[in-house]
Amino acid sequence: MRQFTAIVNPTAGGSAGAAALLRVARLLREAGAELETEYSRSLAHAQDLARGAGQRGRVVLAVGGDGIAGGVGGALSGTGTLLGLVPAGRGNDFARALELPAEPAELARILLHGAPRRVDTVEVESAVHPRTVVLGSVYAGVDALANRHANRSRMLRGAASYYAGGLRAVATWRPACYRVTVDGEEHIHRGYTVVAANSPYYGSGRMIAPGARVDDGLLDVVMIRHAPRRLFFALMNELKSGAHVDRPEVRILRGGQVRIEADRPVPYGADGEVEAVLPVTARVLPGALAVLC
Incomplete structure (x- = not known):
């Protein structure tokens, strides 16, 4: 027992x-x-x-x-x-x-x-946090700002706090120019966010990376490019089903290590807790944790 x-x-x-x-x-x-x-x-x-x-x-x-x-x-x-x-x-x-x-x-x-299931974890490194290990995702941009607003909310709970936080964050967000390096290959990206996802979900059930698997040894890197705010609000609603991945403003890469940098101090978060600014590196640790599920 x-x-x-x-x-x-x-x-x-x-x-x-x-x-x-x-x-x-x-x-x-x-x-x-x-x-x-x-x-x-x-x-x-x-x-x-x-x-x-x-x-x-x-x-x-x-x-x-x-x-x-x-x-x-x-x-x-x-x-x-x-x-x-x-x-x-x-x-x-x-x-x-x-x-x-x-x-x-x-x-x-x-x-x-x-029976125990072996799942991947994610090692996160930045200047402020030399080494942190998380389970779900690392996100840099408007969603990190939205999560900060949600965490500080006293009136709303659950998905409502994340949605309200998202509306507040998008209303004041200006696009950032990112440099995203996936397994040594560099990609330039201007937009709202970059997410390195081990799990499909973040933000209380929003399916940011429908193809992500917690045991495949890879991170799904979701990049949402700059678009009119009205389109981004529509895209936020599509996160409920994962339909956003079919939009041309969304690009998805896959790799074992991701480095995210930006042309200004862009906030990032990890599993709802880490609050810091870019740059950050995330690398997958395959099968590093046994979970009952």
């Missing part, structure tokens, strides 16, 4: 993390599993807790949204520790990519009996 250490982000969705864990914890304990709970004071603290639990041979449960999932998963990348997710945040995009169920009984069954 597996032994679990749950690491809860108490700020993800207010009390949603603790509530989500309670529903699953009862089922795990009724099945005979041992479960201990740790509450993190910060992302760095959550990572320290995860490493410590992993060294004791426990399965680590990241309870919250994409920030704690990416932070804890990144800390466990390459360690051999098994990760489970209890989605309870605003976006839950990596859990969505793994097709994890929302229903507690089904999620508990996976945590108790599911």
